[in-house]
Amino acid sequence: MGKTVTAIGLMSGTSMDGIDVALLRTDGETIVDRGPSAGYTYDPAFRARLKTGLDDARSIVKREERPGTLADLEHELTLRHADAVRGFLHKNNILSESVDVVGFHGQTVLHRPDEALTVQLGDGDLLAQETGIDVVYDMRANDIAHGGQGAPLIPAYHAALAHELSKNGEIVAPAVFVNIGGISNLTFIGWRDEIVAYDSGPGNTLIDQWVEAHAGIPFDQGGMIASEGSVMRELAESYLSHPFFSAEKRRSLDRNDFAPPSGEAASLEDGARTLAHVTAAAIIRSAQHLPARPETYIVCGGGRLNPVIMRDLHMLAEAEGARVVAAEALRLNGDSMEAEAWAYLAVRSRCGLPLTYPGTTGVSRPVSGGRLARKPSRAESA
Structure with missing residues (x-):
């Protein structure tokens, strides 16, 4: 059994209606102590931009590509997630120093598992810089790389x-x-x-x-x-x-x-x-x-x-x-469950534990995943 840590999960789903935020204390295994949660709605203009992003994403061949509006959209999306984290911490009187990791889903704009291609907008390094908290992101890619469908991860x-x-x-x-x-x-x-x-x-x-x-x-x-x-x-x-x-x-x-x-x-x-x-x-x-x-x-x-x-x-x-x-x-929270899951998965990722299994995504064997973006050091942030 691993060490119990504090994690925040961030989810912006396929409905593109906003950002769900949830806090967990967990060891990434059997201990799940659910904390507060909140939702932050996107304004209609930003939702419209996300929909335009779906059209731009259709031309992506390599997952690192950001054609059309996508580069600017990714930057703004990440800043909105950073604002959501700051607002959530302030509302619940939580210091950023007391949070060990953020699980950042980002916004899926293209998902073609049969072509081994999935794209979630979200700059993990920028989010870590903005929040001062380590960030685990891009959690679907490793599953795809090992023959999985990249979903579901929950x-x-x-x-x-x-x-x-x-x-x-x-x-x-x-x-x-x-x-x-x-x-x-x-x-x-x-x-x-x-x-x-x-x-x-x-x-x-x-x-x-x-x-x-x-x-x-x-x-x-x-x-x-x-x-x-x-x-x-x-x-x-x-x-x-x-x-x-x-x-x-x-x-x-x-x-x-x-x-x-x-x-x-x-x-x-x-x-x-x-x-x-x-x-x-x-x-x-x-x-x-x-x-x-x-x-x-x-x-x-x-x-x-x-x-x-x-x-x-x-x-x-x-x-x-x-x-x-x-x-x-x-006594579960049907609104925040996916955000809670992303907090849980971030902890599993840091521990090298599997996120997906042959029975969940069709992956060839149980695999971990996610990329870790480190928060700035004190010297860098001074």
């Missing part, structure tokens, strides 16, 4: 949480953590702590793109738009019959792998309702590739706040003999 943290919940009798194995972010992913924890994980399909990204295009708002808050619509079965099945769901090999997804419907395909309400159903049904359909039928689904990520998605997920899981619980029902 399962190692899910396993630590599941171990504690099982020990306390709060969940029954096999259990599945479901993260409904822009893309949804599953982490299966079996009877003997077996871990299997993979992306399960579109999460919020299709709904977000649909309502932004047709209503000019970034997301369907509380599922209010979807609640006024009806499921268009033919449209739903056009998504659920995608080869992704039936393929023997699980692969990770980019937000561009599934596109929203054309404008004339549905009304605003019916489109949102149908896509909410697709989000829930994709989870259950992808769960058919798990080693055993889950007893419990633990739901985290922004999608758990959409009651329409959750109702469909409850109904579909119940038909399979499983129960669905939101993370908060188990």
